[in-house]
Amino acid sequence: MESVKFKSRNICMDRFAEKLAEYLFTNSDEMKPSTGNLINMLDMLDIGLFFLNPNGIVLEEPSTCFQNFFKENIIHDISFLELLNGRVPEKTIHDTSEYLNLMFDDEHDEKTLNELNPLKEVEVYSKNDHGLWSDPRHLSFTFKRFKNSHGEQSLIGLVRDGSSVVELLKKLEDVEKKNHRQIQWLISLLHIDLPLLNEFVSVIEYELARIDLIIKSTQTGTEFSTIIPKLVRSIYHINSSAVIMNLDFFTKESFRFKDEIEAIKNKPDVNGHDFVPIVMGLGNMHRMLSEIKELMKHIKGLDNSLRTTRRFDGGLIIRLVENLINHLTELSGKKIILKYHNFDYMGIPFKYRQIIKEFIIALTRFVIEFGIESADKRKSLNVNPAATIEIASELNKNVFTLHFRHDGNLIQIERILQQSLDEHQKALYDNNKIENCMHPGSEVMRLFLNPDISMLDNKGTSEGKQIMNDFELVKKKLKMHGGRIKVVFTSESFCEYTVTIPFPAKTKNTISHS
Amino acid sequence: MGQPTKLMIVDDSSIIRKLIQNYLNEYNIEIVGEAGDGKSAVELFKQLRPDIVTMDIVMPEMDGLSVIDEIRKIDSSIKIMVVTALSDKSTGIEAIKRGAKSYVIKPFTPDKLKHAFSKLLQ
Amino acid sequence: MRESDLHFFIDSTLNYFEEVTREKAQTGIPYLKSVDPVVLDYTGIIGISGKRKGSIYITASHKMLEYLAQIILKQSYVSNTDIKDLIGEIANTISGNVRQAYGSDFMISVPVVVEGHAKDITMPDDFQAFVIPITWKSYQSFLVVCLE
Numbered sequence: 027m028e029s030v031k032f033k034s035r036n037i038c039m040d041r042f043a044e045k046l047a048e049y050l051f052t053n054s055d056e057m058k059p060s061t062g063n064l065i066n067m068l069d070m071l072d073i074g075l076f077f078l079n080p081n082g083i084v085l086e087e088p089s090t091c092f093q094n095f096f097k098e099n100i101i102h103d104i105s106f107l108e109l110l111n112g113r114v115p116e117k118t119i120h121d122t123s124e125y126l127n128l129m130f131d132d133e134h135d136e137k138t139l140n141e142l143n144p145l146k147e148v149e150v151y152s153k154n155d156h157g158l159w160s161d162p163r164h165l166s167f168t169f170k171r172f173k174n175s176h177g178e179q180s181l182i183g184l185v186r187d188g189s190s191v192v193e194l195l196k197k198l199e200d201v202e203k204k205n206h207r208q209i210q211w212l213i214s215l216l217h218i219d220l221p222l223l224n225e226f227v228s229v230i231e232y233e234l235a236r237i238d239l240i241i242k243s244t245q246t247g248t249e250f251s252t253i254i255p256k257l258v259r260s261i262y263h264i265n266s267s268a269v270i271m272n273l274d275f276f277t278k279e280s281f282r283f284k285d286e287i288e289a290i291k292n293k294p295d296v297n298g299h300d301f302v303p304i305v306m307g308l309g310n311m312h313r314m315l316s317e318i319k320e321l322m323k324h325i326k327g328l329d330n331s332l333r334t335t336r337r338f339d340g341g342l343i344i345r346l347v348e349n350l351i352n353h354l355t356e357l358s359g360k361k362i363i364l365k366y367h368n369f370d371y372m373g374i375p376f377k378y379r380q381i382i383k384e385f386i387i388a389l390t391r392f393v394i395e396f397g398i399e400s401a402d403k404r405k406s407l408n409v410n411p412a413a414t415i416e417i418a419s420e421l422n423k424n425v426f427t428l429h430f431r432h433d434g435n436l437i438q439i440e441r442i443l444q445q446s447l448d449e450h451q452k453a454l455y456d457n458n459k460i461e462n463c464m465h466p467g468s469e470v471m472r473l474f475l476n477p478d479i480s481m482l483d484n485k486g487t488s489e490g491k492q493i494m495n496d497f498e499l500v501k502k503k504l505k506m507h508g509g510r511i512k513v514v515f516t517s518e519s520f521c522e523y524t525v526t527i528p529f530p531a532k533t534k535n536t537i538s539h540s
Numbered sequence: 541m542g543q544p545t546k547l548m549i550v551d552d553s554s555i556i557r558k559l560i561q562n563y564l565n566e567y568n569i570e571i572v573g574e575a576g577d578g579k580s581a582v583e584l585f586k587q588l589r590p591d592i593v594t595m596d597i598v599m600p601e602m603d604g605l606s607v608i609d610e611i612r613k614i615d616s617s618i619k620i621m622v623v624t625a626l627s628d629k630s631t632g633i634e635a636i637k638r639g640a641k642s643y644v645i646k647p648f649t650p651d652k653l654k655h656a657f658s659k660l661l662q
Numbered sequence: 663m664r665e666s667d668l669h670f671f672i673d674s675t676l677n678y679f680e681e682v683t684r685e686k687a688q689t690g691i692p693y694l695k696s697v698d699p700v701v702l703d704y705t706g707i708i709g710i711s712g713k714r715k716g717s718i719y720i721t722a723s724h725k726m727l728e729y730l731a732q733i734i735l736k737q738s739y740v741s742n743t744d745i746k747d748l749i750g751e752i753a754n755t756i757s758g759n760v761r762q763a764y765g766s767d768f769m770i771s772v773p774v775v776v777e778g779h780a781k782d783i784t785m786p787d788d789f790q791a792f793v794i795p796i797t798w799k800s801y802q803s804f805l806v807v808c809l810e
Contacts, residue, residue: 112603115712115767116630151711151769162711241693250691298689298795302668305692309663309790312694552772553751555744558735598754600772625758630766646755647681 065089074185078169080130080178082106082123092185095165096152106183113150129169130179136171143169147188164192212321214273219342222271223322229267230315233260237308241301250296257287257304262492264311270387272349279314283307343371343383344417347390351415354394361401361412362394368418374426375529381503382428382525386417388500389430389523391493397521398434409433424529431522544570545661548590550581550607551623552599556646560594560623563650564657578602582610589615592660595640597624597631605631608638619660623648663716663809666763668692668792671718671807674759678752679798683733690795699782700793700804703727704746706753707783709771714764716809719783720753726801750775756805786810 065087068075074092077085086102096109106126110119121144128134128142145167152163167185174180215223237260244253261284268277286303290296344366351362374382393415401411410433418429501511508528515521547569549557557574573588575581579601585593593611597604604622611618621642622635632643644656672689679687705721724745731740731748750773757770776783783806785791791808 108606108609111606112769115769116634117766238693238696241691244691253691298691299669299672301691302665302672305694305792306663306665306668309694309792313790553754554747555731555734555751558744562736598758598770598772625755626770627759627762628764628766628768629762631761646751646758647678649681 068184072187074183076106076183076185078106078126078181078183079174080180082126082130084109085180095150095163095185095187110150113152114148118144118148126169126181129171129181132171132179140169143167162189163187164189208317208321211275211318212324214275215318215321215325218271218273220322220325222342222346223325226267226271226273227315227319227322230264230311233264234308234311234315236260241305241308250298250301251291251293254287254291254296258284258291259492261287262489266387266391266496269353270346270350272353276314276318279307279310283311341371343386344369346383347386347417350387350390351394354391358394359400359402360394360398362398363412363414365414365416366418368416368420368429370419370421373419373421374428375527378426378507378509378527381500381507381509382426382527385428385500385504385525386430388493388497390415392497393430393432393434393521395490395493397432426527426529428525428527429522430525431520433520542568544568545592546570546572546588546590548573548575548581548585548588548593550575550578550593550599550604551596552576553596556596556623560653563653566654567657567661576600578604578607581607585611585618586614590618592619592621592657594621594623594657597622597626597635605634605638608635608640612639621656621660623653663789663792663807667714667809668794668807670760670763671756671805672794674756675720675794675796675805677759678755679796683730683798685799687796687798690797692792692794695785695791695793695806695808699780700806701776701780701782702803703777703779704749705776705780705783706749706751707774707776708753708757709774710757710768710809711771712764712769713767714810716786716789716807718753718757718805718807718809720749720756720803720805721783722749722752722803723801726798726803729799729801746775746777749773 065075069089069091072091074089074095076088076092079085082105084102084104084106088102096113107119107123110122125139125142125144128139129136145165147164147166149162150165164187165185166188167183170182170184172180172182218226237257240253240256240260244250261280265277265280265284268280283304286307290300290304293300344364347366348364351364354360355362371379398413399407404413405411414431414433416429416431418431420427420429504511504525504527510526512524512526513521514524545568547564549560549571551557551560554576557576561571569592572590573584575584577600581593581595581599582602595604595608599607602610604624608620608622611620616639618639619642620640621644622632622640623644623646624631624635625646627645635643642656642659644653672692676687676689679685700721702721703724704727705719707717707719709717727745727748728740731744732738734748735744753773754770761768761770785806785808789808789810791806794805794807796803796805
């Protein structure tokens with residue numbers, strides 16, 4: 027990568043070398059005493075000077091600067107190509123050899139040959155005190171013909187270190203790329219409330235750390251395939267969180283990560299090799315998370331000055347649900363209208379807001395996955411292609427109630443109901459084993475809400491099972507808080523989940539005013 | 541049995557030097573010297589004038605390709621077998637261009653080494 | 663660093679053990695190196711320059727290297743010098759073999775050997791380092807790769 031400045035410096039060097047050659051060697055014997063001073067001056071300017079005889083040997087007393095570039099103490103009476111050996115790629119040495127041969131032959135025009143100089147800009151390597159390769163230097167060599175005092179064609183060489191410019195340019199390029207990327211990310215992040223963003227980051231951090239631990243603690247000899255379900259679970263949480271935050275740049279990476287895990291899931295013989303793409307993906311996500319956290323520091327300041335009233339906070343949960351619906355319907359060919367005008371998030375006792383939010387998200391996923399058909403299917407059943415999900419809430423004296431209703435056609439429920447009835451019938455037929463059958467209604471409830479049973483035609487996709495597991499977990503959490511869930515479904519009409527949760531008991535420190 | 545072939549082993553790893561010795565002991569050879577870096581390899585070569593040299597590439601002081609150049613200046617008929625971890629084609633080509641007659645990539649089995657060495661005895 | 667980079671190093675490592683000992687080694691699941699040190703009794707470090715910059719190191723226990731040296735040299739006694747030499751040679755061979763994939767622009771240094779449990783081996787800050795656990799005959803060692 028050649029900057030304008032670097033290029034112009036090279037041009038200056040070419041002219042400088044030309045003048046220098048004339049200056050030094052037109053009156054060679056008289057000029058000799060001044061050569062030493064000139065070399066010192068060049069050293070101070072960080073320009074290395076050396077001379078090559080017709081055999082390409084570096085003549086005595088090249089400048090200190092030249093020696094420093096190669097980190098060698100004695101650098102004369104050796105072949106210039108030998109000097110480059112091991113420091114530049116072999117092809118460059120070969121090209122340099124050809125170039126120098128032509129330079130020593132004054133039948134070829136020097137200016138033309140200078141265009142072919144392979145050392146115009148070259149990375150030169152050297153070893154540090156420990157014998158390890160140190161950072162390369164970007165050196166620029168210029169050669170000029172001159173006839174020495176014996177009339178032999180020789181070359182004067184000048185070398186300059188352009189490393190600082192090149193490094194600066196590279197840093198600039200990297201910074202520009204990073205800035206561009208971060209601006210795009212910032213735009214995505216700005217629309218998310220900071221507490222939600224913090225929560226998102228916590229979830230991702232937790233799950234990435236969990237994945238790290240799972241991978242690190244898997245010893246050779248363990249069936250590698252046994253850890254895949256654990257990885258699947260973690261990536262599911264990461265993807266879910268990214269989707270409801272509507273962070274495209276993150277979801278792209280997390281879904282790619284998920285695809286890598288899925289790819290090895292079905293392999294018959296999983297070995298350590300196979301996890302390489304997963305580990306690379308993990309590395310990318312760690313990097314992204316670090317950058318997100320860096321950006322959040324900037325957002326924090328903005329958030330304090332732009333923060334709107336608390337009343338607006340209630341819209342966040344709805345936005346999350348809308349994001350989720352948009353994402354899931356895009357993938358599944360379903361259309362859904364969300365209604366929420368009777369939903370008051372602020373009415374939820376503060377203590378239960380988190381769990382209610384989790385319940386709504388889990389139930390929305392569950393319903394879209396299992397309860398609502400595609401738009402085409404609905405059309406073929408002569409119902410509105412767009413299904414409706416309605417969320418409402420009410421607050422009575424001691425109880426908060428959440429209503430979640432949808433008008434999915436409940437084909438799955440109907441089929442299960444039918445299956446259950448058929449089994450019941452069969453049991454009646456088969457030696458009166460009716461006492462072993464459950465009541466169809468409860469059977470449906472059991473099947474419907476049991477995470478181990480698949481209700482899909484294609485018996486249980488991984489995603490489907492995750493959704494059911496999540497829903498089951500959230501239900502348990504709700505029950506721990508004293509919540510109750512009732513499901514009412516009316517075939518061909520709607521299905522409504524009602525969650526009731528009592529207000530938390532008042533603490534003894536309540537101050538009473540007389 | 542004729543005079544043993546004089547062999548000099550050049551490698552910065554003492555394990556590799558021992559290994560080469562062990563693997564080649566069935567041949568009628570005499571290990572006349574060993575060197576652990578490029579510069580001492582050149583000096584030792586001047587003193588010992590072996591018939592065959594095994595040569596590593598990545599070494600301290602002077603790399604193997606440079607050593608090949610130097611010792612061929614002293615004796616252009618010297619037979620050299622390069623033994624290196626550098627498995628890229630261009631290194632191999634370069635070594636052959638500079639005068640190596642045979643080439644083995646580490647890690648090597650006894651058979652591989654013997655097969656490459658036997659070419660030098662032909 | 664790309665997936666193919668890790669694959670090259672894993673293949674090179676497995677090839678080394680198979681060729682030298684005729685017994686296959688197994689690699690565990692690679693993972694990102696964190697601040698926790700990954701250092702055993704002996705460590706061989708190689709610096710990498712050229713088109714790709716970085717470094718790699720392999721670290722192993724005294725017992726493993728001793729056993730490996732005994733197999734290689736076919737002798738029951740091996741010195742500490744042999745063991746130190748071996749870890750350097752392993753690092754050199756693994757990185758040298760990877761050049762087949764990268765070409766001659768992938769320049770490797772002479773190995774540097776660290777003896778004893780150093781606090782940690784410093785890797786370049788700018789790039790992520792990946793740890794590849796290697797198990798050979800129930801001995802565990804680690805190859806750590808950090809490449810641009």
